[in-house]
Amino acid sequence: xxxxxFYTVLTGARRKKKLDALLGKYxxxxxxxxxxxxxxTMDNIEGFIEELTALKIRITTLTWWCHYDSCHVDEPxxxxxxxxxxxxxxxxxxxxxxxKLFSDNSEVLPYIRVHLGQxxxxxxxxxPGLWLKVPKRWHNQCELNEG
Numbered sequence: 001x002x003x004x005x006f007y008t009v010l011t012g013a014r015r016k017k018k019l020d021a022l023l024g025k026y027x028x029x030x031x032x033x034x035x036x037x038x039x040x041t042m043d044n045i046e047g048f049i050e051e052l053t054a055l056k057i058r059i060t061t062l063t064w065w066c067h068y069d070s071c072h073v074d075e076p077x078x079x080x081x082x083x084x085x086x087x088x089x090x091x092x093x094x095x096x097x098x099x100k101l102f103s104d105n106s107e108v109l110p111y112i113r114v115h116l117g118q119x120x121x122x123x124x125x126x127x128p129g130l131w132l133k134v135p136k137r138w139h140n141q142c143e144l145n146e147g
Contacts, residue, residue: 012135015055015056015057016134016138018055019035019052019055019057019132019134019138020140020141022048022051022052022055023038023140023141025051026040026044026045026047026048026051027040027041027044027085027086027087028040028044028048029082029084029085029086029091030140031081031082031091031093031129033139033140034136034138034139034140035131035132035134035138035140036061036129036131036132037063037065037093037129037130037131038129038130038131038132039065039091039127039128039129040127040128040129040130041067041087041127042112042116042127045109045112045128046109049105049108049109052105052132053105053106057132057133057134058102058104058105058132058133059102059105059108059130059131059132059133060101060102060131060132060133061099061100061101061102061130061131062099062100062102062108062111062112062128062129062130062131063093063094063097063099063128063129063131064093064094064097064122064126064127064128064129065078065081065091065092065093065094065126065127065128065129066078066091066092066093066094066123066125066126067084067087067089067090067091067125067126067127068089068090068091068092068125069084069087069088069089069090077092077094077123077125077126078092078093078094078095078096079092079093079094079095080092080093081093091127093129094121094122094126096121097121097122108128108130112128
């Protein structure tokens, strides 16, 4: 039993390290110290989802964020949010758009492709924020590196 628990912890630590590396590789910005609202651009989302799936990390929820530098309005859509670490501008949470729940990672890209820029409430300047199902005790390394 003790050996199994050690192996589980070790495997979990390796998965977390790989996940943190993916955040940098795909320029994903989690909001806060966890792994929810992991904001990712459309240029990087497909590879990010593929590698999450390979790590057996499930996407449970999607929220939408306005990337303010990419929209053509005087003020950002949404209710505010963090400055982007990787791109010009900042992100503003589109809290008025209902969240979307998923039971499998394969559902995420088709949903985004159908709704982004097609539904009036989801303008082209939006990017997805993905909620990743990981142990609650996991904290991303991004916030630690920013301080």
